[in-house]
Amino acid sequence: xxxxxxxxxxxxxxxxxxxxxxxxxxxxxxxxxxxxxxxxxxxxxxxxxxxxxxxxxxxxxxxxxxxxxxxxxxxxxxxxxxxxxxxxxxxxxxxxxxxxxxxxxxxxxxxxxxxxxxxxxxxxxxxxxxxxxxxxxxxxxxxxxxxxxxxxxxxxxxxxxxxxxxxxxxxxxxxxxxxxxxxxxxxxxxxxxxxxxxxxxxxxxxxxxxxxxxxxxxxxxxxxxxxxxx
Numbered sequence: 001x002x003x004x005x006x007x008x009x010x011x012x013x014x015x016x017x018x019x020x021x022x023x024x025x026x027x028x029x030x031x032x033x034x035x036x037x038x039x040x041x042x043x044x045x046x047x048x049x050x051x052x053x054x055x056x057x058x059x060x061x062x063x064x065x066x067x068x069x070x071x072x073x074x075x076x077x078x079x080x081x082x083x084x085x086x087x088x089x090x091x092x093x094x095x096x097x098x099x100x101x102x103x104x105x106x107x108x109x110x111x112x113x114x115x116x117x118x119x120x121x122x123x124x125x126x127x128x129x130x131x132x133x134x135x136x137x138x139x140x141x142x143x144x145x146x147x148x149x150x151x152x153x154x155x156x157x158x159x160x161x162x163x164x165x166x167x168x169x170x171x172x173x174x175x176x177x178x179x180x181x182x183x184x185x186x187x188x189x190x191x192x193x194x195x196x197x198x199x200x201x202x203x204x205x206x207x208x209x210x211x212x213x214x215x216x217x218x219x220x221x222x223x224x225x226x227x228x229x230x
Contacts, residue, residue, distance in 0.1 A: 002026040003056040005046060007033050008205040010109065010167035011072040015053045016201035017163045018076055022083045030208050046070060057082070073105040076160040086159045093155070100147070100154050100161035104168065108144070111136045112168050115175050137175050141182050148184035152191065166192045 002019065004026050006012045019026045031037045031052050038050045047054035047070035055075055060067040061082055069075050077098070080087035088094040115133040118126060144165065147154060154161040169189055172179065179186035192198055 001058045003029055003058065005029045005031050005043060005052055005054040005056075006208070007031050007052045008209045009033070009052065010170070011051075012053050013167035013170075013201060013205065014072045014164050015055070015075055015079075016204050017166070017198055018079050018086065018160065020197035020200045020204075021163070021195075022079065022085050024079070024083070028204065028208060071105075073101050073164065076101065076164060080160050086163070097155045097159045097161050101164050103143075104161070104164040108140050108165060109168050111140060112175055116171070119176070120174060134176050137177065141172075141177055141185060145182040145184045148188045153188065158192075158195075162188075162192055166198070 002024055004015055004019065006015065006028050007030065016028075031040075031043060033052060037043065038047070038052065043054070044050060046056060046068045049070060051070065053072055053075060054068065054070040057067045057069075057078075069078055077087065087097055111133060114129075115137045118129040118133055122129070144154075153159065154165060166189070169185065179189065
């Protein structure tokens, strides 16, 4: 059994996609980040960076004490190694997959997140910031499109790299991205979206998020004004 500390964000979706694909038993522990639940002491013991997702594996490989992990990329790599699924065990194929996982973690997610922030949520619309992150978003989609021109999925076979990248591509329209300009991404996106496990993962999100997202001043202060909290 895996306890998943989760909210309905792209990084949260990565983990539910893997768990559904692998058929692992898991229990969702909702952490409503719009209400500040990520700062609860119990959650910070698991995720000291006060971000979702995080997991506790009650039955880690080799037995022993339960294992907690935070950071979505680390969780995907751990679950892939635990199950032997969606990540080659060794050799060039493993590192090819990991490099694209890290590409998402280091670039595709953070840059698209800044795009969302300055284009949609920032109280002041700063043209330089909006243009800077829109251009970087376009560049990153171009990198992805070129890679997908070579294979069906990001690294050949469907892998944790696809699971990490796909949720960030779901809100592409909000990022100012027209898939007509990225035909290989468009083809890949539909292939991933059509997977039954992906549909089940997003259905979990609908079940967890039973109220509309509140982006009032209090929620914005919690999400975007986070300083150190003791």
